[in-house]
Amino acid sequence: METRVEQEISAAYQDQFPVLHLFFQQVADLQITIEKLPMAQGMEIRFLNQVNEMPNRARLRIFFPSQTKCLFFFYKKSVIPFSRDRYSYGGVVIDARSSGRFEEQDVREWIDYLRNGLPPKLRPATVKKSFPYTVPEDD
Secondary structure (H helix, E strand, C coil): CCCHHHHHHHHHHCCCCHHHHHHHHHHHHCCCCEEEEEECCEEEEEECCEECCEECCEEEEEEEEECCEEEEEEEEECCCCCCCCEEEEEEEEEEHHHHHHCCHHHHHHHHHHHHCCCCHHHCCCCCECCCCCCCCCCC
16 A cells, blocks of 8 residues: 555656656565654655564665656665764665666565675666765755
């Protein structure tokens, strides 16, 4: 069942960015437990599994800097409770003009990367270290 935030993202961007539906469908099909946090320009996804017997710190921020761009930002929050630092593991820029560029296998690699805590050996080729966009601050 889709959350209100997911429905809003789907309604607003589903046709332009089919990869959004693919991502949420694969998470559901794999029965992965996540937390969806609404953000001003999109949403944040937190994977609730454990990695090496510790809570998974991997996060995915999905946001829309313009009507034609959808961005997936892979990161970890600082372990210091009051810190607003984020440790970037890269990002994926999805352009509305190239909506078919990413396929099921790409999405599955992103999910595996996140579910395993963003280990360097699993970094998908589609996740680029250079990310030329300002990532919105936490609400």
